[in-house]
Amino acid sequence: NAGVTQTPKFQVLKTGQSMTLQCAQDMNHEYMSWYRQDPGMGLRLIHYSVGAGITDQGEVPNGYNVSRSTTEDFPLRLLSAAPSQTSVYFCASQQGINSNQPQHFGDGTRLSIL
């Protein structure tokens, strides 16, 4: 019962460094997405994918890249980390793209940019 797995759980970066947040799901879900959660705010959509090879931007995409080469994996890349990207990042997946299906969330990655 792995569900949605995010790694790492915690990470500290210096400004300007790059890194990749990993997300994997074992439920064969078509839809995957990345959100960020900042204090006092709900989750905001960064990027999403409706299937392998298909990605689209969400509400706050700047500074992040994604790719979807397989159904299982949906990594999020920070090209040049900035303090404004300090946040908790959640990956989610959903069966199909009909939105009555619930999104399953990973446990989150807490990222601090110094």
Added chain:
Amino acid sequence: AQTVTQSQPEMSVQEAETVTLSCTYDTSESDYYLFWYKQPPSRQMILVIRQEAYKQQNATENRFSVNFQKAAKSFSLKISDSQLGDAAMYFCAYRTPGWRGGGADGLTFGKGTHLIIQP
């Protein structure tokens, strides 16, 4: 763009009592889906309940029920017989159906309500 508003940053209720969390949303769509998620201190996002806009009947899941007023664009969550384990942040979320592209295909969240259960 759709917006979701949770006007109560924090609510407190005595154990075993009933509490209602408010949520309103703004949309021009006629078909959409609404969700309540719970986020305990463990940080997990847990689905509590969901509602399809085309269904007039309010969704219920054990002690959790919603009052869905489509015309008023209101989607409140009622928790009956509150338990200590209900203490968490609660997020209301909205989604349009299908795949539209252009950044419209994810959940739009409210800012959350922090629910405190007094023993």
